[in-house]
Amino acid sequence: MMMSEEHTDKLFKELNRLEVQPSDQVWANIDARLSQKKKRVVPLFWRWGMAASVLLLVGLFLMMPGEEVRETAHLTGKSNASENKELQPLMEKPEDPESAEEVVVASSGSERHELQEVSGETEAKIEDSDETVDAPHLMASLSEPVMAAEDLSSVDEDQQRSPLQKIRSNTHVRLSESSVAPGELVKLSDSNVPEYFGLSLPPRDLPEKSSGGVVLSGEYSPTYVYRDVSGSAVSGMNESGLMTSGGGFNVAVKMNARWQIETGVKYAMLGQEVTPQTEGRTMYGMADFSAENSVTLQEVKLNNSLGVIERDVSPAMNSDVREFQNASNAIVEMKSELSYTNESSVLEQNISYLQVPFTLRYQLLQQGPVLLSLAGGVGANWLVDNAAYLEMGGQRQNVGQTGGVADLSFSTHAGVAVSVLLYRGLGVRMEPRFNYFLSDISEDSPGKFRPYSFGVFTGLFYEW
């Protein structure tokens, strides 16, 4: 006969009593792993800071103009001996110095004539002139199949231009998009002209709008906040960080193709969680020393590294302890025996700010609709809310506010953002961002209390 489900379950519930002595190796492994962890504890914000620094360095490296100038000089025919030496090994036919310099060609016969004239004068003109060649313009012309030949002005207008201007306006090259890889030497063949060569450069995906555009955005993030304390802060408290949330709206103005300046209004909640030492005293009324007539008074320390939590009402007056309530018309004497209690209490201090940030954003690179940018700046923070909550015995109550919190504080922030354009100017952005207070937010606390926070802000933006 099959035993019942209940009977089977009851039988196997006996396994809750099972105890097995582990081998010694288990603790040895745990001990080793704990030691390893202790050595390499690096605060999270340092890790993100380091990652942001690396990205910043990479960004700066990519911004270095040296390589571009050298390549441009080759392309425009501004030559000197050393540069020609660098270029020549790439050429299939280096025998004619002039042809090596004539890397810029037009796509039709009439334009060819003009360009031959240009290239004949270019070397001398550029060497004599203070003007520099518009390097990005030329590079863009070579890397993208720009169809500028149709836009050519009349011959009269053309003749009035300087050779350099002609280079700027007319030196567009038709190259097949699919056949040219970045860095590849390109041989330009045309039945009517001698062979020409050009060096294909990696595409530079610059944003379409170079300046004057406006970007509006909104963002939100769950945020982890904690603090950095220094000086003579209260020690011995078990303090920990908080998970809060924050967000806001930004408006950004494009200064040029790469740089944006941003400001806006954001809401940020900071604070900490404190597990204070709690003392309990058992107290007895004078008339009756029985245990039933005793009460236990809990004493929760309200000072911590952020300051002292101020209460509006005296806890004794606000108490439901019968002896305290009778104190106005009876003699109340209490016997007490100090004891520590196991009942834990948790204080949560919340401080909310409205932040007005000033942020510089650098657009590092763009691949299709995806854009990577670095952002950093400072912010002014106005205190808008300050509350402290005590959680004890399963109840959470507002117990006042943290004293001495500054009304205005200053902070700095840095982040790395990934933006994706979805439709026309509309896009989404995700930005891991670190925020750190430059000023001590607590005026009364003995030590310096500077909050920091980290969040991954996500939101929508719209670009005009």
Place this chain on the structure above:
Amino acid sequence: MSGANDIYEIVVACQKGERSAQKALYELFAPKMLGVCMRYASNRETAEDFLQDGFIRVFDNIEKFRFKGSFEGWMRRVIVNMIIESFRKRKIETELTDNFPDGDGEVPGEGIEDQVPSLGELLGLIQQLPERYRMVFNLYVLEERTHEQIAEELGISVGTSKSNLSRARKWLQERLRNAKKMEAAKI
């Protein structure tokens, strides 16, 4: 056995990262927690791996313990959750190998001396269950979680959780019945 105050002091010291307290806590609870891990593993070696990872997780999160409820219960939940996470990571592999062993084999353990199987025998049976069935059975019967909770935690449907429990129970009942028959035949 240490009293509640002793455990309180050990936990407070662990929250400060004191290694001697961590060792004391381990010595206090390791046998019981290995008992829990053994139920979720198919062998002792895996169970000790669970225990090791579980204690690391406990020490990493011990400052979150707010002294509400029993510490042992909290620790057990942390370790079981770690085992569940480990199971979820290996879910694809386990789904392919969920075959019940032959039901006619002997019940492992030290031998049946009376009609009530020993803890060793019960453990031997539960360890033979395919991993997902073992997880569901443990969570439902011994951790007293609901099918909804199990489904969410293991990433399966409520129906799958119910059918896995039913099948695991049936197999265990069959094995227990066979064991009794074999014992009766010996007598």
